[in-house]
Amino acid sequence: METVAETVSRWRAEGIPCALARVVATGGSAPLAAGTAMAVSATGEVIGGVSGGCVDGAVYTLCLEVMAGEQPATAVFGPDGDELLAVGPTCGGSLEVLVEYVPAHGGHPVDRVTAALREGRPVVIATALDGPHAGEWTVLAGTTQVGNDDEDSRQTGEPRGGPIRARAAEMLGRPATAVVASPAGRVFVQSLAPPRLLVFGATAFAEALVRIGGLLGYRVTVCDARPVFVAPERFPAAAEVVRCWPHEFLRRTHVGPSTAICVLTHDPRFDIPLLTEALRTGAGYIGAMGSRRTHTERLTSLREAGVGESELRRLRSPIGLDLGARTAAETAVSITAELVAHHRGGTGAPLTGLEMAIHR
Structure with a gap:
């Protein structure tokens, strides 16, 4: 995710919108872990991947659709996946992918994530997967000492002190992912701690x-x-x-x-x-x-x-x-x-x- 986020921020600086795809859940012998990312720019450039190659083509197409509609989407690939996609991991596993539109202009939390990672600071991203806040991010960034932290103003439908914020604070400083249930829907929590x-x-x-x-x-x-x-x-x-x-x-x-x-x-x-x-x-x-x-x-x-x-x-x-x-x-x-x-x-x-x- 770190390299993909860096590239997404560079595209934004160049005035190029994109779609960001992340694996939010896996099952069985999935080829890559939750948190793995891929991005597709409006110019057709690709960075990263969400599988060993077996579903990347379908995710690329989904990224183009998300860019066209500028609304987030999720898709499940595998035995229990969306039959319309007609594709799944050859290893027999399954994965759920979240695809989000990232505009070229205006503020976006991905830039804050990139800035913190460049400084060697750990970061936790909480992204709403569904419900009224789908696609919204909350970014929790720590110091290099993983002590005090600060949080941006965008929320995933939860006030400070709720279970998602508590889980994010618990994960800060150690690479991990989790899907947390909230009254407003599921939230994907991803902790990035550059080793x-x-x-x-x-x-x-x-x-x-x-x-x-x-x-x-x-x-x-x-x-x-x-x-x-x-x-x-x-x-x-x-x-x-x-x-x-x-x-x-x-x-x-x-x-x-x-x-x-x-x-x-x-x-x-x-x-x-x-x-x-x-x-x-x-x-x-x-x-x-x-x-x-x-x-x-x-x-x-x-x-x-x-x-x-x-x-x-x-x-x-x-x-x-x-x-x-x-x-x-x-x-x-x-x-x-x-x-x-x-x-x-x-x-x-x-x-x-x-x-x-x-x-x-």
Whole structure:
């Protein structure tokens, strides 16, 4: 949704209206999760998708119809879907899609969502699916510390303090979706909390990791203390490039469960104080580059620095999955593959031969 929202805001800035489609509910082995988005501009441009391709064509047509009528619409695809659409996921699952018209001019909450995400702030969008307020948004945006929050003036038919506002506040700061019943009808609540990827060490490996991390939806920061290597133009996909001693930067930045820390410096002067600090944070993933010999020596130094065994067990080193990687790009794929597996609970094993659901 984040990339699609960014594109929708860009189209609006260019004076181009569009239709925004979002998956609001799924059933069975649906190809993509609730919250997945697709947008179609009035010029025919498409961004994103709501399925593995099996229903995107039908949703594209629905988007054109919504743009023509400027009214929201919902459609169900699958075994219990609308037979008039005559299409459904080939996997046998089902999905419900909400399509909304987004005008080119005037205020629209999507711009506020985009602005907050650019700043690294978590956002919750509550959208009425039916009833008299169908298509109306309420946007709840938090601070980077996920503490105080503020809300826009548009409502989904519920006063402040109601169950939808309470659910949104509960979800703020963690990616999630829910359909909540209200007296005025169903409301789709979607929480967007851009995960952070902190890359320490402005190396060739970092150049590749930043690009792939950005594609995965991470808000990427590169940090290194060496001026000659930390040129921002080396990392155009990074949200920020910081010249600072890594452990000092880590002390002053926000780190939470959705934060991934990748240490690529491969230098004890940087690694030991940085990892000592990192292993005492609430980061969801902490990995460090280095050989097995380097890792063994690093563990000894960390113990001498007072890091406990329970903290050391959180460290993933050597970083990445065994892909046989040799190049910087292949190594970045190895690291991001481990990030995805860690986040989604995957095994990292080939799907061929595994007797388990692909979409858990």
